[in-house]
Amino acid sequence: MKFSSTLIPLSLVFIVVSSASLCASASPQKYQNFLQCLSEHSSKSYPISKVVYTPINSSYSSVLDFSIRNLLFSKPETPKPLLIITPSHVSHIQAAVICSKSHGLQIRTRSGGHDFEGLSYVAYRPFIVVDLINLRSVKVEVENNTAWVESGATLGELYYRIGEKSRTLAFPAGVCPTVGIGGHFSGGGYGLMLRKFGLAADNVIDAYLVDANGKVLDKESMGEDLFWAIRGGGGGSFGIVVAWKIKLVPVPETVTICSTDRNLEEDAIKLIHRWQYVGNKLDENIYLGIILTGGNASTQAGITNPTARFFSLFLGRADELVTTLSTIFPELGLIKQDCVEASWVESTLIIPIGVQPIETLEPLLNRTLTTLDSTKIKSDYITEPIPVAAIKDIWQRLKTQDIETSQLVFVPYGGRMSQISESETPFSHRARYLFKIGYVVGWKDQSLKAKKRHISWLREVYEYMAPFVSKSPRAAYTNYRDLDIGSNNKYGKTSYKRASVWGLKYFGNNFDRLVYVKTKVDPYDFFRHEQSIPTL
Numbered sequence: 001m002k003f004s005s006t007l008i009p010l011s012l013v014f015i016v017v018s019s020a021s022l023c024a025s026a027s028p029q030k031y032q033n034f035l036q037c038l039s040e041h042s043s044k045s046y047p048i049s050k051v052v053y054t055p056i057n058s059s060y061s062s063v064l065d066f067s068i069r070n071l072l073f074s075k076p077e078t079p080k081p082l083l084i085i086t087p088s089h090v091s092h093i094q095a096a097v098i099c100s101k102s103h104g105l106q107i108r109t110r111s112g113g114h115d116f117e118g119l120s121y122v123a124y125r126p127f128i129v130v131d132l133i134n135l136r137s138v139k140v141e142v143e144n145n146t147a148w149v150e151s152g153a154t155l156g157e158l159y160y161r162i163g164e165k166s167r168t169l170a171f172p173a174g175v176c177p178t179v180g181i182g183g184h185f186s187g188g189g190y191g192l193m194l195r196k197f198g199l200a201a202d203n204v205i206d207a208y209l210v211d212a213n214g215k216v217l218d219k220e221s222m223g224e225d226l227f228w229a230i231r232g233g234g235g236g237s238f239g240i241v242v243a244w245k246i247k248l249v250p251v252p253e254t255v256t257i258c259s260t261d262r263n264l265e266e267d268a269i270k271l272i273h274r275w276q277y278v279g280n281k282l283d284e285n286i287y288l289g290i291i292l293t294g295g296n297a298s299t300q301a302g303i304t305n306p307t308a309r310f311f312s313l314f315l316g317r318a319d320e321l322v323t324t325l326s327t328i329f330p331e332l333g334l335i336k337q338d339c340v341e342a343s344w345v346e347s348t349l350i351i352p353i354g355v356q357p358i359e360t361l362e363p364l365l366n367r368t369l370t371t372l373d374s375t376k377i378k379s380d381y382i383t384e385p386i387p388v389a390a391i392k393d394i395w396q397r398l399k400t401q402d403i404e405t406s407q408l409v410f411v412p413y414g415g416r417m418s419q420i421s422e423s424e425t426p427f428s429h430r431a432r433y434l435f436k437i438g439y440v441v442g443w444k445d446q447s448l449k450a451k452k453r454h455i456s457w458l459r460e461v462y463e464y465m466a467p468f469v470s471k472s473p474r475a476a477y478t479n480y481r482d483l484d485i486g487s488n489n490k491y492g493k494t495s496y497k498r499a500s501v502w503g504l505k506y507f508g509n510n511f512d513r514l515v516y517v518k519t520k521v522d523p524y525d526f527f528r529h530e531q532s533i534p535t536l
């Protein structure tokens with residue numbers, strides 16, 4: 001911001017001072033100017049004071065912690081926001097932008113809180129959190145095959161509301177029901193229907209956004225460039241998206257979910273290798289992916305890891321899938337007993353819990369993760385099949401017993417993903433890739449030693465994989481946020497050169513257009529974080 005020191009409002013001085021002591025002794029008076037600004041700039045019919053939590057409010061910690069999805073960023077030493085606003089009306093978001101700007105504060109926007117680096121609620125300069133948890137309505141319009149969904153809703157809430165209205169409409173977004181709409185759509189968002197319908201962002205047809213001036217814009221008033229940028233250019237760079245209009249997609253009344261596990265090393269390695277030639281070429285109604293699990297946490301069946309789970313969603317009946325796979329991929333030996341049939345909305349719940357019949361869809365509305373661990377993620381894109389010897393080495397690494405949980409998730413591309421051009425949306429990873437790999441570690445042990453061990457393991461696997469994955473740049477998925485691949489200056493202005501290191505990995509040739517749009521719509525870089533798009 002462009003304040004000379006004499007112009008800094010007094011309230012800011014207080015706020016900065018109190019942040020240095022983590023707000024332990026903050027008194028209400030210190031926030032008075034800021035709070036007054038908030039009420040002046042928001043609707044009188046929806047008093048903003050009802051949705052503002054300062055650190056002395058007894059609910060402050062529970063509101064902050066409720067949407068933290070990674071234990072790494074839930075420590076006493078983790079920087080905390082000066083206050084949290086949970087808007088219940090769009091004017092609260094506008095006021096938050098206008099007043100944060102005039103008081104020299106940063107905003108971190110949080111929808112579902114799944115950011116793998118905690119960027120939606122952790123910052124190293126005085127900041128507030130705008131937590132959209134109260135803005136989560138979903139309006140499904142079956143007549144038009146569309147829906148309006150607010151950013152604070154979760155994928156589970158969206159799926160549940162679609163399922164309430166129709167058995168034959170669906171939406172192609174992610175697999176974990178607790179993931180937030182706001183961050184997920186902003187970074188692309190993929191799920192098990194990507195080969196048929198592309199990404200969540202590919203199916204967004206309108207949006208409401210509050211920009212850096214506190215103005216509310218829709219598709220028309222934001223213009224082509226900005227509407228392009230918010231559909232995959234990553235959250236937290238262009239404004240706060242309040243709601244999205246989406247195109248629902250047609251699915252059959254009955255879909256099929258199958259899962260089969262392999263533990264025998266030789267068998268698993270052969271199948272994984274073969275899958276690379278099959279997964280991306282299957283009919284686009286078939287998703288067949290692999291999850292490799294390692295570490296010392298034993299599997300449900302009590303079998304020691306590594307395990308290779310071949311996992312499928314088919315938009316059709318089980319008989320047809322089993323027949324198709326028995327000709328194209330007979331080595332897998334998939335049988336009908338490995339599968340269940342269900343409605344699409346049921347499948348969204350069956351997938352995270354494993355293949356078993358379900359009694360109620362209510363768990364889709366539950367925002368609490370089953371287990372909260374420390375986690376770290378990385379991603380890669382693959383252009384040529386990985387040789388058998390390398391798959392063997394990966395399998396060996398997954399045997400490591402001093403890691404709690406490790407996973408490599410192989411996501412097949414092809415189908416619709418190959419038909420959309422690289423510049424259609426900021427998400428450039430399309431026809432050139434056979435599949436994507438997500439690498440994840442998760443652990444409960446809160447010691448520093450455990451943290452170092454797990455993160456080192458992940459980094460070593462990533463380094464090992466370099467010869468087998470995409471190069472110059474080594475592509476990565478922005479929603480699998482990883483600050484190891486480069487980050488902006490935490491404290492000051494970031495050069496284009498510095499940001500392009502991570503920017504080209506996430507967005508390829510679209511990075512330059514993102515920088516151009518950012519410079520146009522937010523020239524003073526108000527919406528900023530460690531991997532936000534820089535201005536020129």
Ligand SMILES: Cc1cc2nc3c(=O)[nH]c(=O)nc-3n(C[C@H](O)[C@H](O)[C@H](O)COP(=O)(O)OP(=O)(O)OC[C@H]3O[C@@H](n4cnc5c(N)ncnc54)[C@H](O)[C@@H]3O)c2cc1C
Nearest residue numbers: 111112113114115120174175180182183184190235236241
């Ligand atoms: C358990 C788990 C499962 C996952 N599964 C999948 C999956 O199946 N498919 C997939 O594609 N990804 C998946 N992801 C990654 C997920 O898509 C991203 O982490 C996504 O950004 C999360 O969105 P959120 O709203 O929950 O996160 P948040 O942490 O709230 O936000 C993420 C980023 O977006 C910004 N942001 C949030 N809301 C807004 C808004 N309204 N306007 C502008 N910016 C905003 C934040 O400031 C932050 O920078 C998964 C992540 C986890 C932890």
Ligand SMILES: *[C@@H]1O[C@H](CO)[C@@H](O)[C@H](O)[C@H]1NC(C)=O
Nearest residue numbers: 049050051052053057058059
């Ligand atoms: C905490 O903040 C909420 C929301 O602004 C408010 O309704 C409540 O009265 C506050 N509680 C305390 C103890 O200050």
Ligand SMILES: *[C@@H]1O[C@H](CO)[C@@H](O)[C@H](O)[C@H]1NC(C)=O
Nearest residue numbers: 139140141142143144145146
């Ligand atoms: C469907 O679209 C039409 C035309 O755009 C609109 O008038 C109508 O209100 C929409 N229906 C619903 C249920 O929103």
Ligand SMILES: *[C@@H]1O[C@H](CO)[C@@H](O)[C@H](O)[C@H]1NC(C)=O
Nearest residue numbers: 362363366367368369370371
């Ligand atoms: C929501 O899920 C959590 C974690 O699985 C569980 O502990 C809790 O009981 C669930 N809440 C409801 C209302 O079902």
Ligand SMILES: *[C@@H]1O[C@H](CO)[C@@H](O)[C@H](O)[C@H]1NC(C)=O
Nearest residue numbers: 296297401402403404445450
């Ligand atoms: C797995 O290893 C961790 C150390 O990383 C240890 O704390 C944990 O008890 C082990 N779990 C099992 C089931 O052996």
